[in-house]
Each structure stands twice: as C-alpha cells, then as structure tokens.
Amino acid sequence: GRDKPSLSVWPSHVIPQGQNVTFRCYCHGDYYIFKFYKEHGDPIPQIHGKTFSRKLDLGPVTPAYAGAYRCYCVNYRYHDANSTNSDPVKIIISGLYKKPSLSALMGPVVISGENMTLSCVSDLQFHMFHLSREGVPQGRGLPAVQSHSGAFHSNFHLGPVAQAGNYSCYGSFKNSSYMWSTPSDPLYISVTDNHSKLHILIGISDPERQEVTYLEFDQMIFKQNLTTRNSQIPKEFSTDPSVYM
Template sequence: MSMSPTVIILACLGFFLDQSVWAHVGGQDKPFCSAWPSAVVPQGGHVTLRCHYRRGFNIFTLYKKDGVPVPELYNRIFWNSFLISPVTPAHAGTYRCRGFHPHSPTEWSAPSNPLVIMVTGLYEKPSLTARPGPTVRTGENVTLSCSSQSSFDIYHLSREGEAHELRLPAVPSINGTFQADFPLGPATHGETYRCFGSFHGSPYEWSDASDPLPVSVTGNPSSSWPSPTEPSFKTGIARHLHAVIRCCCNEPRACGTQNSEQGGL
C-alpha cells in the first residue's frame, strides 16, 4: 500500500528535524557511563562498562583517557555494554564513551561523564584499626587508622555498601609505618569499613583491601552515620572526599537499565 504525499512529507520532516536536533544539542547531550558490578575491581576479575543515552541510541565507542593505553578499544563500536575480563593493571584509569547516531554516521554525541576504574590487589593489604576501639558508645568520637609497612602515598577508606571513598595522604609514624587517620566524628550507628593504599604515580592501582573492620555502637542509634555526600559529614577530612565514580548524568534513572554484554578485552 502506497503512502500519501502528506505522510511522506511528515516522515521526511521528522527525519530532518531529528538531524537538526542532534547537530544542535550534540555538544551538550551526553551519554552516561557506568560500571557493573563496581568500578573498584580486583585484578583478575571482570567489569562491564555500560553506556546509556536518554534519546534511545545504543551504539557507542569507548576510549580511555589516561594511564596505559588499551589497544583493544581502538576503532571499536559496541552496543550498550562492553565486558573487560580478566581485568589487569592496564585497565585502571578513566574512561568515556560517545553515542553514535544511526542516521548520520559522521555525527557523535558529546563525551560521557568520566568513569574511573580502580584495580585492586596489586600490593599487600594495609591494616585498619579503630580508636578508641571497634565498639563505642552512641555519640563517642571515632577515628579509623589505616597503616602499612609499605610506603603508600595515599590511603582510601570505603564504607560497605557505598560507592564513595575518603582519601588522605599517608604520613610516616613513629613505629616505622605509613599511616592516615580518618576522624569520623560522633558515632550513631554501626558500619563496616575497609581501606586501600596507592601511590601517586599510579593512583588507580590499589592494594588489596584491608580486613573488614566492623564498628559497632552501643546505646540507641538514631540513624546511620551521615553519608559522605551529606552536608552534616563535616569533619576535618571532608575536603578529601572524592567520588569513586563521578557521574554527570542528565537522567540517572537510566543507570543499570541495560543488561546486554557484548565484546571483551
């Protein structure tokens, strides 16, 4: 059945409008890049890098901005997700993706948010202790100390179940170790912590995780300790807070909605 001239005109108009919109907003309309199951990956493990674009396009290219180049990514186009397995130290670094417009092969979206992949297990694990101890009263101030015989430059403290970390420079201690003290402020609720060490020359290549340190609180906890993203978490270390996965997403709800995995390194 043939289409009427009106239908054909409307279809063509829609196509050219779509093209003009892409050309106009391409510099601002960014895809969103994420990692599953986590951006902190043990050496030898696997991670899937996912790109999502709110306009529905699912063809992307992926590139690494820093660290050791990954030749397997060059001139590679993939759909929705890209599996890296097994993960090696060369995969540590910052990634971005760009969306591809199927109706115009020369048009690409703006680069996505930067996605930082940390690779762990490259050095011996540090130790993590609590002062005054792992069991404290409600409202009592708690400080966590991460230390090692290795001369790490930076320590990273993570809280179980959160995609954020606190980082502080390591300083030599009187007992010959290199240490960082993380003051957490008044305790209100129990949490479990781990820490990692790294060096300035390879900031995304981390040590093994310390043994998990559960901190329990006696009394009547009102809620959890303030999240590292909340304004109330204003201790002396708040200025050292860095997001492990720094996302600038127009529609964060798109995160994790794509499940396909294609490709591999």
C-alpha cells in the first residue's frame, strides 16, 4: 500500500540555535525504513540521500536547518516501493536576534471569560511577532506596527478562553519566517473565576486630628474605570477589625 506516514518532532517545533531536535516518521504496513528531506533551500548533509529507521536526531541546529520537512517510507525489500510523502513539519530556529519584551496591558491576571491583551515590543524593525505558551506557538504571527516612540510592537488578544501559563514572544524578519529571535522573558498569566476579588485598602492619615480614614475597593471597580469616580467609592466600610490590621 501507499499509506501516507505521519511525521512528528520533539521537543518542539521551535528549537534554540545549537540545540538538538528529534524526528519520528511513523510508517504503516511493510515499511521499515524512511527517507527524510527538507523542502526548500540547501540540503542538510546529515540526511541527504540517507535512510533511517525509527527516529532521526539532528543537531546542533543552525539557521540552515530552519524550514519545512517531509518524510516517506521505503519497503525494505523493494526500495522502489515508496509510500506517499508525509504532511510537512515546520522547524523554526530561535535565538538569532535580540529578544523583545512582553507585557500584559491590563496586568497578568484575567478573570475567566474576559479578554486579555499581550503586547510584544522591540526596538528592532521586526516584520512579524509570534506568541507562544509553554513553548508552543499560539496561532499565526502578527505584523509589527511602529509606534510613535519608534519601537515596533504587536498586540495579541487572548480570550475569552485565555489559558493560564508562561507566555513568551519572538520577532522575525521579512522572508525569514522560520528564523526567530531569542524569546522574551516569560510572562506568567493566571486565570481566576468570576467570583474572586482583590480587595484593596487605602489608609489616609490626618496628623492634626490624629485619625486615619480607610477606603476599601475591589478589583472590579478598577477593571471598569481607570479613574474612580466619587460615586463608586463604597459608602460603608467593613466592620471587621481584621480588615484594618
């Protein structure tokens, strides 16, 4: 049969320069060996014209390894009885340029069901920015936009099904979509349920009267308005003494 094999990669599709990557080509039927090739660019000497069984370890990787790969299976008795090609697997080499920075525009805590925006910024003129969660790319990259300050940025909108975890972003240049920068420092995003509130207590002291006035707010007020109006200040304060300790 001419069953199409499946190709997988470990530990990730995004490999830091100088690290190793492992490919596995899963063949069906009477196929016991496979061949492996890179779709475009110069061939990789480690794989060009060679056959492999079970898995293939490549590395340490350089920018020349970036690109899309496929495998096909070969019958060990009849080398001209090949399977069809697998679907392509993209390998991205990171660590090639200075890292951008990643921040959460409204803070790193999001209430479940609400939206969150992460901003990736760099002073390098990147063409695209890419977001990852726990090392796994999240969707397609976004075009970089130049701000009034001269920096380049993209805003990634998460939600209303944002997942908690460590997020990072990368930059890439035009015509080099498989070559990414060093990742930004990780930003941990936490997701809380709708009922959780962050209570904030502000104490205003008056030395002349020897008294302290306490104002108590919660997270919901500040999420709706950056500037709190007088009508939103609670008219009654907690009678629990522990609140003021």
